[in-house]
Amino acid sequence: MHHAAGRAAKCALCGREESTPGTFPTVIGVGRVCLACGMGTVKCAVCGGEVKRLTSSRFQGRDLCLKDHMKEVEKYKQHIVKTFDEDDESVKEILGRSLSDAPEGYSLVTVRRARNSMHVWEAEYEKTEILQSRCS
Ligand SMILES: [Zn+2]
Ligand SMILES: [Zn+2]
Structure with a gap:
């Protein structure tokens, strides 16, 4: 593939x-726009709120003003969801592994069956310091 530098963007x-x-500005999550x-x-x-497209962003399919973009990104970073498949391992193994495989700095909040599946499990983790500040 050729590098795009120097070529007109669409x-x-x-x-x-x-x-x-090089004259089209970039909008986060959208790309170059006229x-x-x-x-x-x-x-x-x-x-x-209504904002100019240039000062907005698209995050996970939603248009956001820049202020809310920052907040949503923060929220997103604070949660991690891992999926395990019951077809690959037993429920007991999944429960054990969801605890032992917790991402660094995150605590396990819940393990649940995925909404649309009979055999996929989701383990949800939250950033440890957030969890602690809420519980204390
Ligand atoms: Zn356009
Ligand atoms: Zn907003």
């Missing part, structure tokens, strides 16, 4: 090509 939203390479699309407004999925 707007990720409307497909328009930039006339001078100025017309960048100046258009989007509604933040969290606070409902």
Whole structure:
């Protein structure tokens, strides 16, 4: 594959090509956009505020203002979900491993059967310091 440097980018939203390479700004989670699309407004999925596309981001399929983007990223980082398959190991092994394989700095919150599956289990972990501050 050729490197994209020096080549005209296409707007990720409307497909328009930039006339001078490197002039389209980048929107987090969307890609390079033309100025017309960048100046258009989007509604933040969290606070409902209208912001310019240029000062928004897309995170996990939702449009967010930059303030909520930071918050959502933080929240996302604080939770880790690991999946185990009952087809590969017994429930007893899964329960044991969900504890022993906890990611560093994280504590096991719960182990549950995945919503859409009869044999997949999900272990949910939370950052240890958060858990402790909430319990004390
Ligand atoms: Zn565009
Ligand atoms: Zn917002």
